[in-house]
Amino acid sequence: MVRLTLSRMVMVMVVVVESLYLMVVLQKMAELEMSCGDPDHDQDEDEDDDENDLVDKEEMKKELLLINGVLFPDAAATAWCGIAWPPLYVITPTYKRNTQLADLTRLAQTLMHVPALHWIVVEDAEHPREVVGELLVRSGLPFTHLSATTPPEYKDAKMMGRGVFNRREGLRWVREHATEGVLYFADDDNTYDIRIFEQMRGTRRASVFPVGMILSLGISSPVVRDGKVVAFHDGFQAGRKFAVDMAGFAVNLRVVHASPGATIPIRVSYLEDGFLRQLRLELEDLEPLAWGCTQVLVWHTRTNRPATPNMDHVTKDHLDTNLVHLYRNILR
Numbered sequence: 001m002v003r004l005t006l007s008r009m010v011m012v013m014v015v016v017v018e019s020l021y022l023m024v025v026l027q028k029m030a031e032l033e034m035s036c037g038d039p040d041h042d043q044d045e046d047e048d049d050d051e052n053d054l055v056d057k058e059e060m061k062k063e064l065l066l067i068n069g070v071l072f073p074d075a076a077a078t079a080w081c082g083i084a085w086p087p088l089y090v091i092t093p094t095y096k097r098n099t100q101l102a103d104l105t106r107l108a109q110t111l112m113h114v115p116a117l118h119w120i121v122v123e124d125a126e127h128p129r130e131v132v133g134e135l136l137v138r139s140g141l142p143f144t145h146l147s148a149t150t151p152p153e154y155k156d157a158k159m160m161g162r163g164v165f166n167r168r169e170g171l172r173w174v175r176e177h178a179t180e181g182v183l184y185f186a187d188d189d190n191t192y193d194i195r196i197f198e199q200m201r202g203t204r205r206a207s208v209f210p211v212g213m214i215l216s217l218g219i220s221s222p223v224v225r226d227g228k229v230v231a232f233h234d235g236f237q238a239g240r241k242f243a244v245d246m247a248g249f250a251v252n253l254r255v256v257h258a259s260p261g262a263t264i265p266i267r268v269s270y271l272e273d274g275f276l277r278q279l280r281l282e283l284e285d286l287e288p289l290a291w292g293c294t295q296v297l298v299w300h301t302r303t304n305r306p307a308t309p310n311m312d313h314v315t316k317d318h319l320d321t322n323l324v325h326l327y328r329n330i331l332r
């Protein structure tokens with residue numbers, strides 16, 4: 001009897017707490033709806049309120065989209081306001097090296113700040129590895145984890161670019177699964193200012209921007225005159241129509257779908273140029289970002305090669321300690 005009353009009381013408390021929570025949520029919804037404007041109201045009202053709407057939208061931007069001083073759409077805010085933001089599809093080729101997990105952790109934790117982004121991580125390996133998969137799950141990002149290897153006929157090919165076949169695999173996946181949005185290739189070891197992702201989201205055909213810390217000039221950049229790309233300032237020209245780094249451009253998926261055969265060529269140093277040519281792009285299609293290519297928002301960083309950890313370095317008197325587990329974990 002006592003037990004029955006007690007469980008009833010608990011149930012009543014749960015209902016009360018749930019109702020309170022619902023009230024708070026409903027109030028928040030009402031507030032958000034007011035700040036977003038009512039999408040259902042009629043056309044005439046729309047016209048009357050045009051001026052107010054403008055003010056409201058500006059206010060809304062400040063309130064909802066200014067996060068850490070960076071203007072970008074908060075996923076919840078955009079859902080409420082019904083604004084459709086083009087998704088970003090970011091392809092990262094990666095392979096097992098001593099720096100891989102450090103690089104991928106840094107990149108994951110950069111991308112975690114970017115809404116409406118799908119991360120396609122393609123390992124240069126026979127199978128997607130568990131340790132990479134776990135990192136992807138931990139990131140909480142929407143992701144696709146794939147792998148691809150170099151076909152045997154290319155195994156001994158000289159002058160072959162790095163990460164060609166896994167980038168191709170990522171491209172295949174995007175072609176098959178995504179219709180609209182923007183595509184970007186993000187190597188695992190570069191450094192990305194999150195503002196570049198919001199800027200590239202608006203790419204109509206292809207956008208380009210400077211890449212820092214690269215090649216002999218220490219910088220690679222489109223040359224912009226009167227808002228138009230007229231040439232490329234890059235340490236490696238060598239007949240390239242688009243002398244850009246993989247980190248220095250993004251393309252709209254419409255352009256990718258318009259050229260179904262366009263792929264990443266295998267010849268080293270011509271990956272970017274070949275791909276952009278095959279997409280049938282011209283210089284005048286290029287949209288310079290990073291404030292007319294006056295700022296660096298992406299760096300071609302390279303992680304210093306550390307020594308390869310080796311279990312043999314654990315001395316006999318430490319075989320019953322954490323070191324054994326530590327080495328096992330890092331050598332997975």
Ligand code: UDP
Nearest residue numbers: 092093094095124162163166187188189302
């Ligand atoms: N990469 C790969 N397989 C390889 C070599 C490189 O998938 O055999 C990837 C690598 O993880 C990186 C990109 O291709 O995301 C470029 O490689 P790397 O950073 O080594 O080249 P660098 O930036 O030094 O030119």
Ligand code: MN
Nearest residue numbers: 187189301302
């Ligand atoms: Mn690199």
